Amino acid sequence: MELKNKKWTHDHFYGVREEILKHWPTGADVNFEEAVKYHETIPAKKHFAKRLVKAKKNGETLTQPRAGVALLDEHINLLNFLRTEGEADLLPTTIDSYTRQNQYENCANAIEESMKAGRSLLNGFPAVNHGVHGVRKLVESVDGPLQVRHGTPDARLLTEITLAGGFTSYEGGGISYNIPYAKSVSLEKTIYDWQYNDRLVGIYAEHGIEINREPFGPLTGTLVPPCISHAVAIIEGILAAEQGVKNITLGYGQCGNLFQDVAAIKALEQLAEEYLVKHGYSDCILTTVFHQWMGGFPQDEAKAFAVISWGAAAAALAKATKVIVKTPHEALGIPTKEANAMGLRATKQLINMLADQPFPMTAEVDIEVEMIKAETRCILDKVFELGNGDFASGSVRAFEAGVLDVPFAPSQYSLNKILPARDNNGAVRLFDVGNLPFTQDIIDFHKAKIDARAKEEGRKASFQMVIDDIYAISKGRLVGRPN
Numbered sequence: 365m366e367l368k369n370k371k372w373t374h375d376h377f378y379g380v381r382e383e384i385l386k387h388w389p390t391g392a393d394v395n396f397e398e399a400v401k402y403h404e405t406i407p408a409k410k411h412f413a414k415r416l417v418k419a420k421k422n423g424e425t426l427t428q429p430r431a432g433v434a435l436l437d438e439h440i441n442l443l444n445f446l447r448t449e450g451e452a453d454l455l456p457t458t459i460d461s462y463t464r465q466n467q468y469e470n471c472a473n474a475i476e477e478s479m480k481a482g483r484s485l486l487n488g489f490p491a492v493n494h495g496v497h498g499v500r501k502l503v504e505s506v507d508g509p510l511q512v513r514h515g516t517p518d519a520r521l522l523t524e525i526t527l528a529g530g531f532t533s534y535e536g537g538g539i540s541y542n543i544p545y546a547k548s549v550s551l552e553k554t555i556y557d558w559q560y561n562d563r564l565v566g567i568y569a570e571h572g573i574e575i576n577r578e579p580f581g582p583l584t585g586t587l588v589p590p591c592i593s594h595a596v597a598i599i600e601g602i603l604a605a606e607q608g609v610k611n612i613t614l615g616y617g618q619c620g621n622l623f624q625d626v627a628a629i630k631a632l633e634q635l636a637e638e639y640l641v642k643h644g645y646s647d648c649i650l651t652t653v654f655h656q657w658m659g660g661f662p663q664d665e666a667k668a669f670a671v672i673s674w675g676a677a678a679a680a681l682a683k684a685t686k687v688i689v690k691t692p693h694e695a696l697g698i699p700t701k702e703a704n705a706m707g708l709r710a711t712k713q714l715i716n717m718l719a720d721q722p723f724p725m726t727a728e729v730d731i732e733v734e735m736i737k738a739e740t741r742c743i744l745d746k747v748f749e750l751g752n753g754d755f756a757s758g759s760v761r762a763f764e765a766g767v768l769d770v771p772f773a774p775s776q777y778s779l780n781k782i783l784p785a786r787d788n789n790g791a792v793r794l795f796d797v798g799n800l801p802f803t804q805d806i807i808d809f810h811k812a813k814i815d816a817r818a819k820e821e822g823r824k825a826s827f828q829m830v831i832d833d834i835y836a837i838s839k840g841r842l843v844g845r846p847n
């Protein structure tokens with residue numbers, strides 16, 4: 365397999381496809397032409413891409429939960445509950461961990477056991493096992509645009525079945541669903557396999573069916589600096605656009621300092637537009653998604669609501685097109701539908717109260733926007749150079765060299781040399797820049813910010829700061845101050 369950022373021919377795609385559809389019996393029900401006709405019957409109000417474009421035009425920030433359970437009827441009830449009681453604008457289907465590891469046999473057993481137990485024994489919806497017909501019953505029984513959310517390195521069969529079943533949006537990417545989710549899956553393979561998923565979306569687009577694609581922005585969700593998540597997001601956006609994807613949502617996980625979070629969304633919008641146009645994809649429609657805090661949560665539900673509300677406020681003030689909502693059960697595990705709905709209602713309240721309050725783009729925010737763009741450009745341009753003008757092969761080499769590096773990633777393909785820590789105002793900076801290809805002024809900026817905090821705290825900048833920051837929010841703070 366030679367990895368390059370080049371649109372797959374139909375012959376190449378269909379050559380691979382035959383094998384994929386055999387990975388589980390339900391693959392046999394996938395018929396592309398029939399699926400296109402089915403998509404044409406889906407009412408416009410259920411089209412994810414259309415709803416995002418309308419929100420972008422109207423300056424809305426839409427709410428979307430995560431949710432998924434083992435059995436079809438329960439999953440339908442759950443999503444309708446979140447739509448009515450949670451007022452969710454957009455709906456997910458979170459896929460279970462066995463499916464994410466292509467362990468469909470285990471799913472089959474867990475479905476059986478869940479029926480016997482009368483409760484979900486999976487942490488998500490096993491869409492491959494439910495098949496095209498099960499997915500169609502879901503799509504027809506739920507009132508709202510539906511998106512597949514997961515963390516699957518090899519998602520090719522999952523993509524075929526869920527898209528044929530009528531989903532109109534699909535999350536993930538060859539980097540963002542490998543590095544934070546897998547230990548030893550080759551990056552070359554997952555970037556290649558995700559070209560398949562994007563090419564399938566591109567072929568639906570060639571038949572007039574517009575499906576939204578959303579690379580997974582937050583990555584490990586633990587103190588990921590904006591430049592790191594933006595670099596991966598923009599690369600995955602470019603890789604998707606090359607395969608014919610036209611409607612792309614790029615994402616970012618909240619860091620917690622308001623100026624930095626608002627600046628991060630502005631920088632992402634501006635830089636993504638710039639790079640997509642520069643590389644010839646000016647016909648792509650771009651939207652943004654802000655993920656409420658993805659790190660450790662307080663157990664106390666009142667404090668958890670504060671973290672959720674802070675994420676809602678930042679998303680609204682940043683004017684992100686959509687916000688992914690957390691629940692007061694985050695520290696405990698899979699939320700009840702009631703807790704999930706409460707997180708959504710709290711978020712909606714904040715968004716509605718902030719909708720008429722434009723956030724002042726102060727000098728401090730502008731400096732943050734420029735800094736994030738400068739850092740991200742250093743990384744993107746080095747990736748492009750390492751790939752001799754190719755972002756696909758360039759990304760593989762960039763991870764080998766530490767030019768791309770995701771903090772606290774389980775993958776052996778991420779050097780894990782960089783170390784993030786918060787500055788005195790809680791913005792995420794780099795305590796150790798590792799091998800990131802930053803200019804000296806950027807390196808000096810980060811060092812000065814960290815040193816200022818060390819001075820304030822009367823301690824040397826050290827790895828202890830990183831540890832303190834990882835636990836800070838679950839312990840009720842933002843900056844991990846020494847005891």
Ligand SMILES: CC[C@H]1O[C@@H](n2cnc3c(N)ncnc32)[C@H](O)[C@@H]1O
Binds near residue numbers: 433
């Ligand atoms: C990316 C991790 C996030 O996804 C959430 N999550 C994972 N599976 C489910 C699920 N099945 N229902 C609701 N939330 C879920 C989890 O709580 C965490 O906030």
